[in-house]
C-alpha cells in the first residue's frame with residue numbers, strides 16, 4: 001500500500017509500467033471505464049499497449065491540471081489569475097520536453113495561430129477555475145497524489161487524485177478537475193464512479209471515509225459534489241470485483257468483444273476493430289482452452 005506524489009501526465013496503466021504484453025495486474029478508474037465502455041478498447045490499451053495519437057483536448061487537460069497543481073507552490077495570497085496565466089507557457093514547455101510527440105499537434109501550424117488559440121482556451125479554463133474555487137483560501141494536503149491499495153481479494157487498485165483537502169477536524173475532501181462540461185443528471189453516476197473508486201482506495205489506505213467528493217468542471221463552470229457513505233464504497237468494491245473477474249476471464253480466453261457506441265468516433269483503433277471492418281493484431285498472451293464438454 002502506498003501514497004506518494006506522482007507527476008502528470010498519465011494515470012498508471014492497469015498493466016503496470018513494464019513495456020510489452022502481459023496480463024493486467026491492477027485497475028485504475030480510467031481503465032475500468034475503458035473496459036465498461038468497450039472490452040476490445042481495454043485490450044488495445046492495456047494488453048497490446050497500442051500507441052494513440054495525442055489529442056488537443058486531452059493535452060489541454062494535462063496542461064491545465066499542471067498549472068492548477070503548480071499554482072499551490074505560491075504563497076496563498078499570490079495564487080491569482082495573473083500568476084496562473086504566467087505559469088501556462090512554462091508548463092507547456094515542460095510537457096513538450098517530457099513528451100516531444102506532443103509537438104505533432106501543432107506541426108501543421110507554422111504561423112503558430114492554432115497553438116495560440118489552443119493556449120488561449122487553456123487560459124480560459126484556468127481562469128474559470130477562479131470563479132468556482134478560491135485557491136487563496138485552500139491549503140491542499142496533497143496534489144497529484146498517486147494512490148495504490150490491495151483489496152482482501154487481491155485486486156490492486158491505483159490512480160492519481162488531483163487534490164486532497166483535509167479540514168482541521170480531519171475530514172477529507174477529494175477533488176478532481178475536469179476540463180470538459182458537467183454531465184447531464186442521468187450520466188452523473190458514471191462521473192461519480194471515478195470518485196467513489198478513489199474514496200474506496202483512501203478508505204482502505206487511511207481507514208477514513210472521505211467526507212466529500214468534488215468534481216470541478218472547468219468546461220461548464222459547475223461543481224458536482226457527493227458525500228459518500230460506507231454502503232456506497234462497499235457497492236463500488238463489489239462492482240470492481242465483478243469487473244475484474246470479467247477482465248480476468250477475457251484475459252484468459254482472449255475473448256475481447258468490441259462494444260460500439262457513438263464514442264467510437266473518438267477511438268484511435270477503428271482500423272483494427274472488427275466493427276469497422278478491421279482485424280485486431282494477434283492476441284499476444286497465452287489463451288486457456290475452454291473445458292472439453294462430454
Ligand code: SF4
Pocket residue numbers: 038040041258259260261263264267268269270273274275276
Ligand atoms: S472502434 Fe468502438 S468498438 Fe471498436 S475498439 Fe474502438 S471503441 Fe471499441
